[in-house]
Amino acid sequence: MADIEYLRKRLVAHPDFPKKGISFLDIFPLLRDPQAFETLITHLVHHVTSNTVGKSTSGKIDVVVGLDARGFLLGPIIALRLGAAFVPVRKRGKLPGACVSATYEKEYGTDSFEVQSDAIQKGQTVVVIDDLIATGGSAKAAGELVQKLGGVTLEYLFIVELVFLKGTAKLDAPTYSMIKVDE
Ligand SMILES: O=P(O)(O)OC[C@H]1O[C@H](OP(=O)(O)OP(=O)(O)O)[C@H](O)[C@@H]1O
Numbered sequence: 001m002a003d004i005e006y007l008r009k010r011l012v013a014h015p016d017f018p019k020k021g022i023s024f025l026d027i028f029p030l031l032r033d034p035q036a037f038e039t040l041i042t043h044l045v046h047h048v049t050s051n052t053v054g055k056s057t058s059g060k061i062d063v064v065v066g067l068d069a070r071g072f073l074l075g076p077i078i079a080l081r082l083g084a085a086f087v088p089v090r091k092r093g094k095l096p097g098a099c100v101s102a103t104y105e106k107e108y109g110t111d112s113f114e115v116q117s118d119a120i121q122k123g124q125t126v127v128v129i130d131d132l133i134a135t136g137g138s139a140k141a142a143g144e145l146v147q148k149l150g151g152v153t154l155e156y157l158f159i160v161e162l163v164f165l166k167g168t169a170k171l172d173a174p175t176y177s178m179i180k181v182d183e
């Protein structure tokens with residue numbers, strides 16, 4: 001299996017995308033490389049089963065919440081391997097039926113997230129997954145939605161953390177990031 005350094009080397013930085021002054025870190029090269037993709041999924045599942053499940057009173061993770069859009073590429077695979085439900089948190093206006101919503105600021109703009117009201121039951125244990133945490137606005141909004149439905153977020157998982165933006169300080173549960181980027 002490849003190691004974390006192998007993954008780090010495959011991240012590609014795009015200056016001034018999507019706005020001037022933002023250095024956009026692209027995770028898609030990792031997904032193009034089956035060895036890297038398998039490593040990152042196996043690593044995150046191992047982390048959850050060996051560290052996070054022990055914090056759950058039910059002895060399992062009930063729900064994996066994935067964030068629109070790149071969290072959708074990771075969440076369902078991890079949910080299947082954990083035997084958990086997958087629940088999407090989507091940008092506003094995309095989900096049918098009753099929803100709860102939260103508006104948030106992210107590194108390059110404002111957005112709103114929604115989740116279906118019946119997607120998480122009171123007391124269910126949750127891990128939230130996304131590709132990257134920058135300012136933490138997106139993950140914080142997702143955590144608020146889980147809380148509104150009565151779910152218990154045990155951990156936030158990311159492939160990449162932009163440490164200098166201090167996004168994890170906004171979150172109400174521990175975080176785990178495979179790759180920390182310092183500048
Ligand atoms: O920590 P933050 O400052 O909130 O930024 C992180 C979020 O920004 C990116 O998504 P984006 O909203 O660009 O959406 P996309 O996945 O649909 O491209 C990224 O995938 C995270 O979800």
Ligand SMILES: Nc1ncnc2[nH]cnc12
Pocket residue numbers: 022023024025026106107108132134135162
């Ligand atoms: N710098 C960045 N690179 C990739 N995705 C992001 N989402 C928010 N900031 C980002």
